[in-house]
Amino acid sequence: MSLEQFKNRNVGTQNYVMLDLGKEPANNWEKFKQVVRRSVKLELFTGLKVTFREMIKALFMGEMHTVKYPFEKLPIAPRYRAIHEMKRLLESGHYRCIGCGLCEKICIANCIRMDTRYDENQRKEVSEYTINFGRCIFCGYCAEVCPELAIVHGGRYEVSSEQRASFALFEDMLTPIDKLTEQKEYPGFGAVSPDADKKIKKTPLAY
C-alpha cells in the first residue's frame, strides 16, 4: 500500500461495509426508553453468561484458571533467555566448558569472569566461574559464542535479589550430576541449526 492510499481517510471511496446499527436515540426520552428496554430484556446476562459459566466451573467444578504465582508457574517457551545453565557431557558427565574464555570476552555487560589453571591431567581446568546477574542483560551472546554448547540459557526467570550484584557460581549453573539423564539441549540462541549435519564436511583420514 502506498503512502497516499494509506493516508486516504475517505471511507466512502474504499471497500468499507457500513453496519446497520439502528437508529440513534434522538432525545433524552428516547435515551431513557433504550436504557429501560435493555435492562428489562436481560441483555446484560447474555453478556455475563461466559463469566458465570467459568465462575461456576472454577468454584464448584475445580477448573480454576488463575495461576497462583509464586506457588504455581506457567511453562515458558523453550527458547526463552533466562538464567544460564552449564551443561555436562552426556558420555562422561564432565562439564562441557573447556575454559576458552570466549563468553567472558564477548559478554557485552562484562559480567562473566573466570579463572583457569593447568591441572594434573595436563588439561585446562575451570577453577572458578561467575556471572553477575545484576549486570547480565540476557542478550544470549555468551550462549551463541560458546563452541561447546556448554553455557546456555535456561528457564529460571526470577532474578530479583536483595542487592544489585548477584553472583552465580559455576556449580550453581551446572547440571547436577544426578540429574544428568534429565539434561535437555537448549534449542535457542547458540544451538546447532537443525540442518547442521548437512553442513559438516568430513576430514579425510589416512587410516
Place this chain on the structure above:
Amino acid sequence: MSKAENVKTVTLTIDGKEVTTRWGNTILQAAREAGIYIPTMCYLSKVEPIASCRMCVVEVEGVDGMILSCQEKAVDGAVVRTGSEALFRERQKIMELYDVNHPLECGVCDKSGECDLQNKTLEFAVDTQEFTARDQCRPVQNWGFISYDPALCIMCERCVRVCTEIVGDESLQISPGGYKSTIVNVKPDEPCAECGECMAVCPVGALVSTDFKYSSNAWELEKIPGACAHCSAGCELRYEVKHASIDDPEPKIYRVTNDFEFASLCGAGRFGYDFENRGARKDPEAFARAVEALRKAETIRFSSVISNEEALLLARIARHTGARLVCDDARGYQKFLRAYREASGKSLYGGNLGKLQRSDMIVVFATRLYDDAPMVKYAIATASKRQKAQVVYCHPMEDPRIQNLVTRLIRYEAGAEEGVAALLADLLVDRRRAPEELRRFLEDLDIGYLSAESNVSEEEIEAVRRVMWKRKRFTLVVGADVYNHPRVENIARILAAIERYSDFDLIAIPPASNSLGVSLICDLADEAQGYTVGYNAPGDFVLSALGDGDLDMPAMNQQEGTLTTIAKRVVPTYPALPYGGYELADLARALGIGIEHVIDLTPELPAEEGFSPVAFDDLPLGYDNLGTELRGYLLENAPREGEALPEEPAEIDSYDGTVVYRCDPGNLFGPFTARTHQLAAEAKLVGSAQFAAAAKIADGERVRFEVDGIAFERVFTIDTSMKGTIAINPVFDTGLRSFAISSYRFSPARIHHAGDADE
C-alpha cells in the same frame, strides 16, 4: 676510531611504490621499512633468515617463478609484486600444509589470539583439510620453565635458531623425519640457560611457559611497558597484568613478554617479575620517623636498584641535609669511570652491544659472563655464530657453559687483574699510534714478572696475537671483578689506553642494575659513617622495597622512572602494579624539597653527564620496522680533557688456600629476583672436587664461613665441571645486606663444618 660506514642505497619498486633502502638489505627488509606487508611464518628479524616456510614469496619482473623475499637482496631498479592471485594460492597451499592434523584446540591454547598460525589460517581462508597424513602420539614434554607440545609445533625452526644464534646455548635441535620431525632438547638433564627465548619466538603454542600455561587468555592481559631492573642491560619488556582471581580483584603480573622480533630477555627478566612490595600501606608514624631519620642521617646508603630520578632525588636530599651518599655496588664502577674519563678523552666507553654483535675479535676480561651479563653473552654468541668471532675469555675460573663460544681461555690468578690488564695492553696497544709516554710505560713493564704472578704464559698471549691477524672489528669487554679491585683506577687507565690506541672498543659492564646512572648522577663516598638511613640497603633506619624495613618503598615494577643501561641508553619504565605506601618523593616533600613526582626530575638529570632534558612523558618506546631501538634516548658521549697515563702495576697479591667468588648464578640477580615465585632457589656454595679436598668438606655437607662480614651457613655441592680451588658463593639470599658489599669479588675464606665450634 669509528670507521664511518659509507651508506650505499638501492632503489626499487615494490607494489608500485618507490622504495629506497640500504644496500645489502633483503626485499623483505626493504618492504618492511616502507611499511609494505609481506606475510611470513618463520622469519624472525633478529636471526639470519631461516627460509623454512616459503610464505614470503614475491614476484620480480623479468624473473621466472617466485622469489623468497627474505633471502633475496634488493637490487636497484627491481620491480617487485607482493600480492597476486598466484601468490595467494601459493601461500594458501603452504597454510593448508601447516594445518594438516593441527589440533583444533585454539579454545584452550595459550597462544590463541596472538598465534601466527591462527591469524594466517584466517588470512588465507583455509577452512577445510583436503588431504591427510597419519597422526601420531606426541606427548607434551616438560622442560622445567618451558613446556613443549610437539603436536602444535610447525617446525619453523625459530626456537632452534634463537637458542643457537642469540642465546648461544645450543640446547635445541631438530630431529628430522619428515612429518615426524620434532624439536629435541639436547640438554634434558642439565638445565639450559632457562631464558625462555625459544618460547618467546615460537609463533604457535608449542613452546609455552609451564607456570603461565592455561592461566589466562592473551587478550585479557593488559600490557604495561617496562625496563627490566635486574641487571644493567635494562631490557625492554612488557608486564602483562590482570586481576589475580575472581576472589581477588588486585592486579597481578601473569607473565612478561617482550618485543621478541628485535630484542631478547634472559630468564631473570622473563620469569622473575613478581618482586613487588605487596600490601604496603601508608603508616604516618613510620613516615614521620623516616623523615626524622633522614634529617639526622649522616649517611644515606642505597643500592643500584634505583631509578635515575630517585638517585638524583637522593642526591638532592643529601645536599639538603648534609648527608653523604654511599652506594656500595656502584662505588667501584664510579671510580673506574672517573679514572677512565681522565685517560680516554671521552666520558663513556665507546663500545656497545650492537658493535659487539658484529665484532670478529672479542676479549672478555674479569667477568663471569654467563651469570653477570646475559645480554653481553648473547651478543658474543651472535658474534661467534655470525662472524665466527675469536672470543678470548680471561678469568680465573673456566666456565664450561660458554665453552662453545670461547675460542681461547686465559686463566689467571685471582687478584691479578691489574697485571693481566697490563699484559693485554702490551699485546693490544698499537705502538705506532701510542704517544711516547705510553710506549715507555709498555716498555717498562716487567712482562716476566707479570706473567709469572698472574699465571698467564707468554705463549698464551702470543697465541692471542696470532688469532687477531686479519680480524676487522674488535671489542674488549670488562666486568665487575675489576671495579672493587684495590687498583681499579689504574686498571681503568690501562684499559682506556688500550681503547684509545688500538682498534678495540671497550664495554665496561655496569656491575648492577643502574650502576651507570648512579655513577653519573651521584657523588659517592667510600664508607658509611655515623647514623645511616638505608634505601634498599642496610642502615639504622631502613627504607625497603622488599617490605622488611622500617618504611615500605615501591619496588621497580611499582614505580615510574628511567634507568641507564649498558647500552648507554636512558630507558623509561612504568608502574605495572599499584602501590599503597609512601614514596621517596613524599619523603623529599616532607623534608622541604618541592617535588610532586619523581619523574618531574627526568628533564633535570645532569646534562653535563650526557643526559638530555627530555620530559618523562615524551620518552619514546619500541622499535622501528627494521629493529632500530627508539626507546628513551642515548647518553651523549662527550669528549673530555685529559690523557692520564697508567702507572706501573702494583705487586700482585697471591691468594693461597680456599677462595670464594661472589656470584649469583644464572637467572638470579640479588634479593629481588630471589623473592619471585619461579626463581626462588636455595643458595649453595658450589665448588670443584679439588676445592672440597682443600677445604676438607664433602658434597652435600652444611658448611659455615664468613666473607664480606656476612656469616654464611649453607650446603656445599660439588660441581664436576669446575676446577681449581675457587668456589662460587651466591649472595641473593642475604636480603638487603647483599647491597652493602663493596669488597673485591674473590675472598679467601676458611670453611668450617656447620656443626664445629670456632677455633
